[in-house]
Amino acid sequence: MLHLHLRSGMTLYDPIPADDADSVSSLTALRRRIFFRTVAVLTVLVVVGTVVGLFAGRHWVRQALKGSLPQLDGSVAIPGLSVAVSVQRDAHGVPHIRAASLDDLLMAQGYVTAQDRLWQMDALRRHAAGSLAEVLGASLVAHDRLQRTLQLRASADRALATLPPEQLHLLEQYAEGVNASMEAQRSHLPLEFRILRYEPSPWTPRDSILVGLVMFQDLTNSFSMELSREALTARLPAHLIADLYPVETWRDHPPAQPVVDLTAPQTDIPDVPLDESQSRLARPVAPVGETASPGDLAALEETLKNPVCDGCFSGSNDWVVSGAHTATGKPLLSNDMHLAHGVPGIWYQADLEASTLTGGLHVTGVSLPGVPFVIVGHNEHVAWGFTNLGATVQDVYIEHMRGAGSSAEYQAADGGWRPVLHQQETIHVKGGKDVVLDVQATQHGAAVTPVLTGILPSEKRTLSLRWTIYDPANVTPSFLAMDSAVDGSSLVNAFSTFGGPAQNLVYADDQGHIGYHAVGRIPIRGSVAAPAAISPVPSDALDTTQEWVANIPYDKLPQAVDPPNGILATANARVTADDYPYPITLDWSAPYRNERIWKLLSERSIATKDHLTPSDMLAIQTDVYSDLDHVIAERLAYAIDHASKPDFTHDKRLHQAADLLRDWNGSMDTDAAAPTIVSAARTALWPLLLDPQALPQPGQSQAEHASDTKPEDLAALYTWSNKAYAEEWLIMHTPARWLSSRYSNWDDLLTAAVARGLVEGHAPHDLSTWRYGHIHTVDIEHPIYGQSALLQRLIGVPIGTGDQPQSGDGTTIKQVGHTFGPSERFTADFANFDDSTLNLVLGESSNPASPWFLDQWHAWYHGTTFSLPFSHAAVDAATTHTLTLTPR
Numbered sequence: 001m002l003h004l005h006l007r008s009g010m011t012l013y014d015p016i017p018a019d020d021a022d023s024v025s026s027l028t029a030l031r032r033r034i035f036f037r038t039v040a041v042l043t044v045l046v047v048v049g050t051v052v053g054l055f056a057g058r059h060w061v062r063q064a065l066k067g068s069l070p071q072l073d074g075s076v077a078i079p080g081l082s083v084a085v086s087v088q089r090d091a092h093g094v095p096h097i098r099a100a101s102l103d104d105l106l107m108a109q110g111y112v113t114a115q116d117r118l119w120q121m122d123a124l125r126r127h128a129a130g131s132l133a134e135v136l137g138a139s140l141v142a143h144d145r146l147q148r149t150l151q152l153r154a155s156a157d158r159a160l161a162t163l164p165p166e167q168l169h170l171l172e173q174y175a176e177g178v179n180a181s182m183e184a185q186r187s188h189l190p191l192e193f194r195i196l197r198y199e200p201s202p203w204t205p206r207d208s209i210l211v212g213l214v215m216f217q218d219l220t221n222s223f224s225m226e227l228s229r230e231a232l233t234a235r236l237p238a239h240l241i242a243d244l245y246p247v248e249t250w251r252d253h254p255p256a257q258p259v260v261d262l263t264a265p266q267t268d269i270p271d272v273p274l275d276e277s278q279s280r281l282a283r284p285v286a287p288v289g290e291t292a293s294p295g296d297l298a299a300l301e302e303t304l305k306n307p308v309c310d311g312c313f314s315g316s317n318d319w320v321v322s323g324a325h326t327a328t329g330k331p332l333l334s335n336d337m338h339l340a341h342g343v344p345g346i347w348y349q350a351d352l353e354a355s356t357l358t359g360g361l362h363v364t365g366v367s368l369p370g371v372p373f374v375i376v377g378h379n380e381h382v383a384w385g386f387t388n389l390g391a392t393v394q395d396v397y398i399e400h401m402r403g404a405g406s407s408a409e410y411q412a413a414d415g416g417w418r419p420v421l422h423q424q425e426t427i428h429v430k431g432g433k434d435v436v437l438d439v440q441a442t443q444h445g446a447a448v449t450p451v452l453t454g455i456l457p458s459e460k461r462t463l464s465l466r467w468t469i470y471d472p473a474n475v476t477p478s479f480l481a482m483d484s485a486v487d488g489s490s491l492v493n494a495f496s497t498f499g500g501p502a503q504n505l506v507y508a509d510d511q512g513h514i515g516y517h518a519v520g521r522i523p524i525r526g527s528v529a530a531p532a533a534i535s536p537v538p539s540d541a542l543d544t545t546q547e548w549v550a551n552i553p554y555d556k557l558p559q560a561v562d563p564p565n566g567i568l569a570t571a572n573a574r575v576t577a578d579d580y581p582y583p584i585t586l587d588w589s590a591p592y593r594n595e596r597i598w599k600l601l602s603e604r605s606i607a608t609k610d611h612l613t614p615s616d617m618l619a620i621q622t623d624v625y626s627d628l629d630h631v632i633a634e635r636l637a638y639a640i641d642h643a644s645k646p647d648f649t650h651d652k653r654l655h656q657a658a659d660l661l662r663d664w665n666g667s668m669d670t671d672a673a674a675p676t677i678v679s680a681a682r683t684a685l686w687p688l689l690l691d692p693q694a695l696p697q698p699g700q701s702q703a704e705h706a707s708d709t710k711p712e713d714l715a716a717l718y719t720w721s722n723k724a725y726a727e728e729w730l731i732m733h734t735p736a737r738w739l740s741s742r743y744s745n746w747d748d749l750l751t752a753a754v755a756r757g758l759v760e761g762h763a764p765h766d767l768s769t770w771r772y773g774h775i776h777t778v779d780i781e782h783p784i785y786g787q788s789a790l791l792q793r794l795i796g797v798p799i800g801t802g803d804q805p806q807s808g809d810g811t812t813i814k815q816v817g818h819t820f821g822p823s824e825r826f827t828a829d830f831a832n833f834d835d836s837t838l839n840l841v842l843g844e845s846s847n848p849a850s851p852w853f854l855d856q857w858h859a860w861y862h863g864t865t866f867s868l869p870f871s872h873a874a875v876d877a878a879t880t881h882t883l884t885l886t887p888r
Contacts (some may be wrong), residue, residue: 007201013236016421022172025538060796062753063133065849068187070115075888077182077396078108085885087112089716090878092866093844093852102361102480103173105354106372107886109495110177110203113348114860116845116852117369118185119192121211122200123783124370128210128217129153133435134428135196141427141435146303146636148425149439150465151450152217156209159475163205167478167682171205174372178203190847192784195791209477210552211370216469218339219501223394223452223465224300230537232717233295236693239737244718245536249725251591252574253598255504255516256560258868296456298716303455315339315389315572315815317590317822318506319597321513322566327611328831331508334617335376335385336822338815341783342848344853349838350374351875352483363483363763365838366824373479378836378870382491383828384507386484387570390501390721391522392585392720393468395546398540399442410442410462416716421448421777463538466548472501474521488513488561495519496554504570513728515769516568518557518575522584534583541798552582567605567615569597571813572721575589590724592628592811599660600813614837617827622863624808629678630722635731636681639750648751657754658769664723670805677767679776679809680757681750682727688753689730691713715776724811747852761796778861779818780842797848803876834874837865 072089085108088515095112099105109510114121114821126132129796130147133140146155147407160168179202186199193199233241315338323329339346352374354361357556365377376385400411401420409417420440427435440451442464449464456463468474477752481494488509495505495517502520525546532545533643539546558575560568574587596603604612640648640658647653657677666673694714720726730738734746743749757763763770807823808814815821829835845852859865869878 001204001645011302016208026665033421045342057798060793061191062567062796062849064188064191065193065795065847068185069847069850070112072883075884076184077886078107078111078177078184079888080176080180081588081885081887083352083887087883087885088875089878089881090498090869090875091880092349092855093850094351095347096364096492096869096875096879097750098355099663100356101355102354102357104227106170106173107177107180107350109350109352109367109372110174110178110179111181111885112775113350113367113369114178114181114185114203116847116850117344117348117613118182118200118846119190120846121203121207121588122193122368125207125210128156130425130427133430133432135198135430137430139431140777141429143301144427145435146300146455148427148437149450149452149455150217150467151439151441151470152210152213152527154205154423154448155469156213156474157476159209159472160206162472163477168205170372170478170480171208173656175209176201177203179369192436195784205477208371209475211368212471212475212477215368219388220391220393220468222392222395223467224297224570225395225587225721226394226537227456228297228299228461228717228719232714233537235695235712235714235717236690238696240693241821243730243735243738244723244726245586246722246726246729247586249579249591249722251595252588253569253591253594254558254575255568255579256558256563256575257577259522262761290475296458300455307830315698315820316385317569317571317593317597317815318387318504319567319569319601319620319814320506320508320516321605321612322508322514322562323512323603323729323830324566325610325612325733327613328829328830330830331383331512331514331828332612332614332617332830333378333383333385333506333508333514333828334621334826335387335506336621336825337376337386338821339823339824340820341778341841342819343786343842344345344459344844345823345839345841347375349840349844350871357484359484359486359844361480361484362870364868365826366840371477373483375479377471377825378828378833379483379485380510380833381486382488382509383506383830384491385826386503386504386505389502389504389518389520389522389574389575390572390585390588391500391520392583392587393464393500393522394503394536395525395535395548396452397442397444397464397466397541397546398460398538399451399464399541401526405638409439412541413444413544413547417656418443420451439807444541449549464541468500468523471499472522476500480786492559492716493516506568506570508828512830513562514566514568515559515561516570517559518584519554521551522557522582524550524552524582531582534586536586542833552584556582567598567601568760569594569601571597580853587721588592590628590723590811591812592626592724593815596623596625596627596813614827614829614835617865618825618837618865621822621825622814624668624812625813626664626668626675626809626811627666627683628728628811629668629682629809630664630676631728632731633661633664633666633674636750636754637680639747640754642747643751644745645748645751648748651755652756653758653763653765654751659757660767661792668772668779668807668809670771670776670777670807672772673768673770675772676761676763676775676808677754680763681754681759684756684760685727685750685753686715686718686758687713688749688756689738690718692742693738721859771805773807774810776806777803777818778816778821779803785848798854799848801842801854801861804861822860824861826868827865833870836868836870838868839865 008862081104083100084102085099093226097108129827130144133144196495316333322334348369350367351364363374363379365374367374403409404441408420412418423439425437441448447470449466452463453459476499485494487493488507500521505517505519507513524531528550571594573594574588604616613628637658640654785799808816826838839859842857843852843855869875
């Protein structure tokens with residue numbers, strides 16, 4: 001034992017006098033022992049506390065998930081029902097709702113949808129209204145500012161105020177069901193609400209309109225592309241612009257156009273005359289200093305991304321074949337709508353039946369969470385599907401202004417001056433101060449046109465936006481007439497009042513008819529008698545040729561019924577015949593998917609001797625051959641073989657790339673090397689084409705421009721939907737006007753693109769080991785759970801798909817991207833509706849604890865599908881749970 005003699009007043013921790021030096025080492029050792037013991041104890045306590053905290057957190061999270069699962073069996077009393085409603089769930093959790101009346105059916109649909117998708121519904125209405133920052137914080141302020149500027153909430157309010165009473169009643173019934181479900185979940189809300197620490201407000205009819213406007217916005221937003229085109233036009237020589245913006249292509253196959261032999265090989269890419277609207281490019285364009293900056297436009301594109309559905313953009317396939325081509329002698333109809341992936345997916349599958357409704361109503365398919373009825377599917381008589389038409393229903397105007405602030409005025413078309421309109425918007429920010437906006441607007445005709453300048457900080461002009469949603473008559477809240485159509489003719493008539501977003505409707509009925517009709521309201525500019533071309537860039541607000549004077553008459557929209565060849569298909573490409581009198585858009589999607597669908601349907605009809613089946617339809621939906629990539633691969637191989645630069649001629653990897661490209665079959669498979677090389681080269685090509693052609697910026701001399709080490713990223717400004725065809729045309733025609741001083745011929749230019757692609761893509765030394773699936777993947781993550789690795793561990797089950805290799809690309813029928821692709825796959829079989837098929841991407845539920853959270857993923861990923869029971873006998877046989885909703 002150590003004995004220390006402390007002097008009077010000393011403590012153990014006072015300095016030790018020199019005469020006690022013999023005890024210093026012992027005291028130091030004691031201090032160290034005390035310190036390390038203390039650290040050890042604290043460490044143990046921290047570790048124990050962390051472990052206990054993790055176990056407690058995991059228990060709480062998993063109990064919260066389990067507790068928020070919906071009731072599936074027994075009975076639930078909800079207020080407002082007149083009689084009991086049956087909800088039968090099948091093996092995939094799909095609700096088959098049987099009600100006596102339409103009112104009860106809509107209440108039940110709202111109730112059941114909210115059981116599975118309540119947080120998604122709330123997020124979608126907040127996304128449209130611009131109120132996400134209120135629950136997600138300051139990072140969403142830019143998004144909310146954009147939505148408030150675009151006035152989606154005001155558009156919903158105007159639409160609500162003008163709704164016919166019977167349509168308002170339908171939305172009220174649906175909202176009553178959502179609110180009953182919300183109240184039943186109040187003590188065990190979905191986990192997202194608990195993590196974000198808020199409760200949802202009651203559902204209203206306006207919320208259903210807002211959710212519908214989310215889809216309207218995703219499918220019609222084109223104003224940023226108009227601004228980008230203007231900016232790029234100002235930065236490139238005028239003689240190059242037309243090459244970048246083709247409107248028609250030799251590959252186009254409009255539905256109503258005479259049949260062409262798509263099985264015949266095409267040996268050359270013909271020159272296609274520019275659309276007459278391209279003459280607008282001859283007009284003076286705004287100088288670089290007056291257009292929005294590339295930085296502003298990049299920020300705008302980023303903000304325009306749907307935070308609930310990142311990457312959403314228009315795309316889809318649909319087709320129908322008559323009974324003359326099928327094994328049963330009855331039509332087959334298929335549809336897969338291409339949208340951004342998310343957890344959960346954008347669609348909710350439902351089977352709805354109201355037995356006492358006049359004429360009856362029994363319809364199945366996919367619905368939009370928050371909106372009543374079925375959007376795509378079939379009833380007892382007709383089936384239908386959509387692809388986005390891509391009509392230009394947004395125009396940007398350059399306003400003439402005078403004054404400032406509250407005294408600001410704009411010049412109207414009649415030459416008079418009008419006061420600028422002001423709308424105050426308040427954005428509530430979680431954990432921050434409110435943001436107050438003064439949204440300015442002008443007026444064109446009866447439409448209020450919001451001023452965009454506030455979301456484009458570098459823009460010196462006053463730009464306003466006209467959009468069809470600003471007319472409340474164009475906001476369609478009800479699909480009742482469509483869902484209850486009794487034949488193809490009545491279905492087409494039902495869509496005559498559909499405001500948008502403009503779609504390609506393909507349909508069939510039980511009488512054997514097939515048809516196509518463009519639907520939605522599309523403005524005529526200038527004059528009804530002689531419609532003006534659509535301006536590809538912002539137009540002067542006083543230019544009367546760009547004023548909207550009417551809509552294209554419904555009976556004049558592109559259409560076809562029972563074509564002689566028995567096939568109709570659309571895939572967002574051009575649908576207008578060469579002599580069609582009304583401009584619909586300048587920006588049709590690339591023609592490759594549409595062309596491939598027509599070709600495969602024709603080939604399979606011949607190969608099966610007109611015995612097509614639903615399995616043939618699925619094989620087409622999952623096809624991953626790209627004619628564009630195949631053509632480009634062959635051209636790149638030729639270029640490498642004939643390159644003249646010594647750096648290229650002696651590069652063994654380039655010649656290995658050429659061998660891989662020339663031996664490839666054009667299928668964008670995950671285990672192939674050639675599509676990886678093509679994809680990398682195509683990405684590298686555009687900067688090589690565009691950047692050397694850039695004009696000097698204002699105040700910049702030619703010498704300064706030539707030595708600029710940080711040129712603007714012109715490729716980022718080139719966002720044209722038909723960009724792929726422009727690329728093909730340039731590569732195959734090799735116009736000398738695009739060659740820069742660095743390359744004397746196109747073979748060297750294209751070889752340089754391959755070489756740069758290999759470097760930027762981090763290609764392996766042996767290119768045969770480079771797999772397309774390594775660079776081309778699909779990753780679907782939850783917008784909240786996916787942000788936290790800790791939360792994912794606490795949940796303890798997969799909350800998304802993870803990064804998975806993915807076949808196909810943007811020009812294959814299976815059109816896919818990293819977070820984008822077919823949002824559902826549907827085929828209706830008129831020989832027996834119970835043999836129809838439908839599958840979502842992930843599942844019906846948004847709850848990771850549900851067996852229906854990811855149960856459809858493997859089928860979607862591997863290209864299989866599920867039956868779609870419709871008859872009472874088939875539904876009863878498939879039922880695994882039955883819930884009865886009773887009146888309270």
